[in-house]
Amino acid sequence: MKTHKEVEKLLRTAEREQRCAIGDGGKLYHALRRRVQCGEVTSPYPNLFAAASYWTQLNLEQQSMHMIRALAKLHPKWIFTGLSAACVYQYDHAYTLHDGTVSIASTRGANKHDSKGLHRIYAPNNMKCYLYHGIPVTSPAHTLIDCATLPFDRALSIYDSALRCKHTTKIEVETLMLQSVCDEQAVKTLLRHANPLRENGGESWAYAHMMQLGYARPLFQVTFNNPDNPGAPYRVDFCWKLHDGQIIVVEYDGVAKYKDASHLDRASIKAKLEYERRRDRHLKEEGVTSVTHLFYEDVADLQRLDVVLSAAKVPKVR
Known part of the structure; x- marks a missing residue:
């Protein structure tokens, strides 16, 4: 397809910022969509774009972070949680956990207007918002509680990593757990086994x-x-x-x-x-x-x- 200077500029700028490009809703958006149809560009989430050749060079965690950075720019009021927040905090986890969705904290459930790639996780109105590398996320303790829904053998590396980084403590997580709507048994099991002495996700x-x-x-x-x-x-x-x-x-x-x-x-x-x-x-x-x-x-x-x-x-x- 013929080179489109504005599209190329938009994609290259996004790549430098390690995020997906964002469509403008006008002619540029339609130019991007045409390139998606012919395979030059990929769209991992509505209105987010990346050159296909660039996207395929990224691993699943990097792809997820590119989406999160773009969505944080597009929706500045969103607060990322669960695996998405763990990704932002750079906690050890298996890349296979990434399924193309992003998780945000929300006081309500999903609605018909949400993209299928958006996962809302309930959070109370008084939840604290943290900024980590410029991205709004739930606190480390809150993030761990939301990650307890993952399989035990995969969630444990996230717990170990957060403790190893000294971002939170077991007592802090347990205290927040008692104040939250969550799977208490899963959180308790993970806290019982979590140990910062393990040096990586594989261990x-x-x-x-x-x-x-x-x-x-x-x-x-x-x-x-x-x-x-x-x-x-x-x-x-x-x-x-x-x-x-x-x-x-x-x-x-x-x-x-x-x-x-x-x-x-x-x-x-x-x-x-x-x-x-x-x-x-x-x-x-x-x-x-x-x-x-x-x-x-x-x-x-x-x-x-x-x-x-x-x-x-x-x-x-x-």
Whole structure:
């Protein structure tokens, strides 16, 4: 399609500001719609636009943030909450949670004029509004309460992250919970398991699956001497110290990143493997009975995870 200078300018300006472009309701809007029809431009939300080639380079969280920044500009009275607010606060979460919708706090339910991409979550009139990076959001505590509707294994990373950032406390969340209309049982469960010592969303997710399988709670970030560098001791992800003196360590390594031996970066992969073997040996020299490495594929499949943890002799409480 023929280049439209005003459309190009609108799209490039939006890209620089890391948001979607906003239609003007007039000729520019119709020019954008024509480009949506031919695939040059995408429209993830009514009246929001982005060049298709640019949009596809963004991950799901980045796409969500582009929509939120544009909608905050288009609707300055909207207050984002739930997963949208967690996104603004940059709390760890799985990208797969993003389904193209945005969540706002509202004193009323959805109406026929709302876009299908808009999710209203009830909030009282006296709710406090926070500004974070210029975007109106619910307080961190309120955000966590609204995120309790997400699956436990996905919501836990958001709780851990908020506590790790020291944006709120368990007491603050629990106090607000008692004053709110929410799923109290879900919030209480998440607060019981939330722990800022877990360093990333992957560890939170792995821990949640361990709990769902009935395993005993581990210790987090336990340190062991590093003979190669005494000033930088080893910290392990999950550790169980048993009554009989056994010490079981489990590490979450994320995606199985060493399976492609033909990768161009084979030297760094080899160095990584050698480091892990040396580290595991040092841990055993420090009294660790066994070290088990979990990959994404292990954690994603509960049956497989159960087999791996059982083989490592991680204790169960039920």
